[in-house]
Amino acid sequence: MEMRTEEQDSRVARLKAKVCENVDARRDELVSVSLDIHRNPEVAFTERHASGLLASHLRAAGHIVNHPAFGMETAIRCDIGPANLPCVGLVGEYDALPEIGHACGHNIIGTAAMGAALALADLGADLPGRVRFIGTPAEESGGGKIILARKGAFEGLDCAMMVHPADRNLPTFPIIARAAARAVFHGRPSHAAAGPEHGINALDALVTAYNAIAAWRQQLSHGCRIHAIITEGGVATNVIPERTVGEFVIRAPDRIMLEDMRARLNACLEAGALAAGASVDIAWDENDYHELVTNWPLAQAYRSNAERLGRNFDEMADQPFGFAASTDFGNVSHLVPAIHPMIQAMPRGTEFHTLDFARGAASDAGMDALVDSAKSMAMTAIDFMCDAKLRGAVAGDFVAGRKGR
Numbered sequence: 001m002e003m004r005t006e007e008q009d010s011r012v013a014r015l016k017a018k019v020c021e022n023v024d025a026r027r028d029e030l031v032s033v034s035l036d037i038h039r040n041p042e043v044a045f046t047e048r049h050a051s052g053l054l055a056s057h058l059r060a061a062g063h064i065v066n067h068p069a070f071g072m073e074t075a076i077r078c079d080i081g082p083a084n085l086p087c088v089g090l091v092g093e094y095d096a097l098p099e100i101g102h103a104c105g106h107n108i109i110g111t112a113a114m115g116a117a118l119a120l121a122d123l124g125a126d127l128p129g130r131v132r133f134i135g136t137p138a139e140e141s142g143g144g145k146i147i148l149a150r151k152g153a154f155e156g157l158d159c160a161m162m163v164h165p166a167d168r169n170l171p172t173f174p175i176i177a178r179a180a181a182r183a184v185f186h187g188r189p190s191h192a193a194a195g196p197e198h199g200i201n202a203l204d205a206l207v208t209a210y211n212a213i214a215a216w217r218q219q220l221s222h223g224c225r226i227h228a229i230i231t232e233g234g235v236a237t238n239v240i241p242e243r244t245v246g247e248f249v250i251r252a253p254d255r256i257m258l259e260d261m262r263a264r265l266n267a268c269l270e271a272g273a274l275a276a277g278a279s280v281d282i283a284w285d286e287n288d289y290h291e292l293v294t295n296w297p298l299a300q301a302y303r304s305n306a307e308r309l310g311r312n313f314d315e316m317a318d319q320p321f322g323f324a325a326s327t328d329f330g331n332v333s334h335l336v337p338a339i340h341p342m343i344q345a346m347p348r349g350t351e352f353h354t355l356d357f358a359r360g361a362a363s364d365a366g367m368d369a370l371v372d373s374a375k376s377m378a379m380t381a382i383d384f385m386c387d388a389k390l391r392g393a394v395a396g397d398f399v400a401g402r403k404g405r
């Protein structure tokens with residue numbers, strides 16, 4: 001038994017060393033792809049250049065690539081390796097933000113996932129499992145992965161991973177649930193001076209609703225958030241507003257708390273309409289973002305591999321109060337065991353969605369993060385493919401995580 005374990009260990013060590021060599025051999029290629037995507041930022045669902053570039057590199061390496069995939073023009077699917085072995089999903093984002101470009105560093109994410117897939121594929125017959133690279137459009141808005149999930153993009157995976165650039169190395173990220181609504185208030189127009197009593201003021205309805213929300217904030221549970229903006233507030237001061245529109249986002253640590261918030265937000269909106277004698281149409285976005293269920297055995301494997309590359313991790317317990325975001329990868333983590341670690345790609349204190357972050361995403365440190373995240377994911381895939389005990393722990397943690405919900 002002892003002998004076999006040692007043999008197994010040396011095989012894993014050899015494969016890990018090889019995938020790291022494979023990433024290094026492709027370093028120039030990966031950096032050039034990532035910088036090209038960075039120079040040509042594309043927002044949700046329009047990522048034609050980025051997805052085309054990634055697909056062309058996968059094809060050039062001799063792989064069969066679906067692009068478009070799952071009915072989405074800018075999505076990619078590339079399956080590598082034998083179908084009967086454990087299958088690891090490598091998830092790549094590549095959408096940018098309006099105005100500020102790659103201020104979330106998705107040029108690094110998509111290229112790193114492709115780099116890991118190619119490094120594993122370059123093992124040839126030694127690849128001890130199956131890999132699916134999934135190019136996932138529209139993370140920043142649109143919930144691309146939620147749409148892809150409905151089309152079965154994550155079916156058949158035994159686990160899934162993606163790594164996001166940040167200002168620090170973390171084994172996971174506090175990803176909270178999110179839902180969005182748009183409310184249209186309907187009143188009745190009248191002349192604001194000559195006949196205000198004939199009007200029904202849709203702006204009063206919206207402002208009363210807004211104030212009800214503002215008062216509610218005081219009683220919000222820890223970790224809950226609500227955001228509200230007015231996008232239409234009337235058209236002329238001398239007309240009692242007939243129509244107003246507001247947009248609202250709620251966030252909560254989990255989906256159950258999110259449902260409580262949804263009911264309360266509906267009540268606030270209806271109360272505003274009722275008070276003004278107006279009516280309201282509330283439309284909830286059908287693509288709710290779910291909280292991330294971190295698969296800890298897999299996250300721990302990732303962390304050990306990244307530490308082997310010299311990466312020092314922050315502990316989650318030391319993160320600042322309120323440190324949280326939402327992503328459609330949260331939904332993926334409810335379908336398959338999944339991890340979403342963060343890798344340091346820029347100086348500490350650089351905030352997401354800023355021009356500094358966009359600069360960091362094309363910096364030398366950003367490119368080191370690209371290479372290290374590709375290596376860490378590829379090594380973690382090797383662990384998962386070769387270690388039945390790890391696969392058992394990952395599957396057990398996934399079931400336990402779902403029972404808790």
Ligand SMILES: [Zn+2]
Nearest residue numbers: 104140352353
């Ligand atoms: Zn972002």
Ligand SMILES: [Zn+2]
Nearest residue numbers: 104105106164
């Ligand atoms: Zn992002």
